Each structure stands twice: as C-alpha cells, then as structure tokens.
Amino acid sequence: MKIAIATDSFTTVAGHAGKSHHWLVYDCTRDEPIPPPTRVTLERAQLMHYWQDDGPHPLDGVEIVVAASAGDGFVRHMQARAATVLLTGASDPALALEHILKGAALPETRFDITTALCKLKDRFSRYSR
Secondary structure: OEEEEEEEOOOEEOOOHHHOOEEEEEEOOOOOOOOOOEEEEOOHHHOOOOOOOOOOOOOOOOOEEEEOOOOHHHHHHHHHOOOEEEEOOOOOHHHHHHHHHHOOOOOOOOOOHHHHHHHHHHOOOHHHO
C-alpha cells in the first residue's frame, strides 16, 4: 500500500495538501517492516492545486494521502485518482503513518482558516464539476 504524507520540508505534516511541495511516500507491505520513505518534491506545476491532469504525476499510484488540511476540490481530485485523503492533527509524519498502519484513528485536526478559504474557492474550481 502506497501512502503519501504532505510535509513541510519533509519534517512535519503540512496543511493545505493541494499546495504541498514536499511529500514522504511509503510503499508498505503487510507484515513487513516499514521501509524508508521516498522523498518527492513537486514543482509548482505539479502541485495538485495547479495540476492540469495532462500526463503522469509523481503521486500516481498512491492509495492514501495524509495532510493536516485539504479542500474539497483536492479530496475529489484525489478520489478520481483512486486515493483516499485522511486529515490529521498529528504533526509527526511517523506518528500519522503508525496510526494508519495500526488501523487507529488519526488525531483530530485543528481549525485552519486556509481550509475555510479553500472550501470557498473550491466551489468555483474545475474540480467542483
């Protein structure tokens, strides 16, 4: 199972998944130790906020996406790419990954004004159709 975690410079779980440049991608196998993550850095045009769906994407094949916040458009966009978006209040990517692999609930998210603004913008985005 491929799990991608949006991060701030590969250290903490990032908010605003659609504009996250740095991702830790784990390719986990049941009953195997957790492998080290692959670090993926997206160029501006590859950020899901701007992505035009005009070819392969570095996050293709990911089944679960983790972030501190994400707009409805991002969630719908990832669902169309067969990925589930999970939001967490955990700031440590390893802690979030541990919760997911154990099947435990992720820590609750905190209020983020940027998420509210994104939800408003998403109403008019290409993903709302």
